[in-house]
Amino acid sequence: MTINKILAFDALTCVLMGIVLTLWATALAPLLALPRDLLFYAGCVLFPIAIFMAVLARQDRPRSAGVWLVIAGNAAWVLASLAVLLLADPNRWGVGFLVAQALIVLAGIGRTQGCRPPGGELGESEGQMNSTLPRRTFLAASLALLAARPALGQRQTHANLGVPAMKIRDLYPLITTPVLVEARDFYVTHFDFQVTFEATWFVYLTGSGEDGTRGATLAFMHPDHPSNPPGPEAFGGLGMILTVETSDAASLFERLQRGGAPIVYPLTEEDWGQRRFMTRDPAGVLVDVVEQIEPAAGFWDQYMVKE
Incomplete structure (x- = not known):
């Protein structure tokens, strides 16, 4: 040829x-x-x-x-x-x-x-x-x-066991709350989540990703649910923060203020490299809305793990 x-x-x-x-x-x-x-x-x-x-x-x-x-x-x-x-x-x-x-x-x-x-x-x-x-x-x-x-x-294998590495399809919080509808509407209204699945005692929400990111998943369950365990105990509001990362925290802060969402921590630029504010959803979950920015010079030096 x-x-x-x-x-x-x-x-x-x-x-x-x-x-x-x-x-x-x-x-x-x-x-x-x-x-x-x-x-x-x-x-x-x-x-x-x-x-x-x-x-x-x-x-x-x-x-x-x-x-x-x-x-x-x-x-x-x-x-x-x-x-x-x-x-x-x-x-x-x-x-x-x-x-x-x-x-x-x-x-x-x-x-x-x-x-x-x-x-x-x-x-x-x-x-x-x-x-x-x-x-x-x-x-x-x-x-x-x-x-x-x-x-x-x-x-492709686990470093210690020599078995194939597990592939995770999703990982999301499932929060038990009696205010199922209110929690759903909070994320749909303020964060543009979509209702992917909904039943009388369970709602599954997804948020679209930005610029190729994978987005987010969140679910709520009513205390009167048939899927025991877990039990009927509702979330008490302590020991958990739900972080929502965005490219423009200031715009989202103004949107939530206009929409009447409770602001429990004002828009602040933190030394560790975040512009953020906090709100709280009807289920009592503290929602930390963050935008990544440049940290203050030398801030992380004192916290880095030394070899």
Whole structure:
């Protein structure tokens, strides 16, 4: 197979992969446990790469420097895949996806061995490029894949027991209170929570995340519930703070004031690096609304755990 055909084929695969990653990044992200933006922008990068390969493929004799650049770009893509494999936290599907596409790109590098342009032989430097670099790149990336396996296995297992790490789907407080309806309305009105599930003795609320964050979940249960244990005792209001993190605590403070929510601690900029205020919901839960800001210089130095 000639270099021209290989470049054309690689350009086509780049376009197809780019379409998949850009159009279905949102759907693929939870399936692979990879960041949605990473998948989307990786797909965007593939389109100019495909154009460059297609331009080379249409040349009667592709320029040596251009082919060098394609091979170097493929090698960089493989190394970037390894970096994502080690630094991100993909699930088994994500690991399989990263490894499979890295190996396919490696195979693309290997296909340049022995290729000839139409109508003639490669020059000496081109022949060296097509022979030495793919072998070395394939060997280096293969060794990197093998080296990554122990790290991947360690990351996916419990450090002490050697068993697969538990995957938590959700973690949320369930608060027993006789004012079930009032508690529901407090979070729906002041924090835009949505009622995901509601029964006569139970209500389950979810809050949308901001800028890709996972959001929040909260539930309330009436003392007269059939799910013993726990017992019918209602929450007494002590020993618990519910923290709500926002990007604009001042705006939310004004909103709650206008809405008539009780303010038990005014809007304050704390030395430890938070702009915050506190309210209390009808169930007696103290709600701490915080915005992360820069801490006072040296504040945390006195509290840091020393090795």
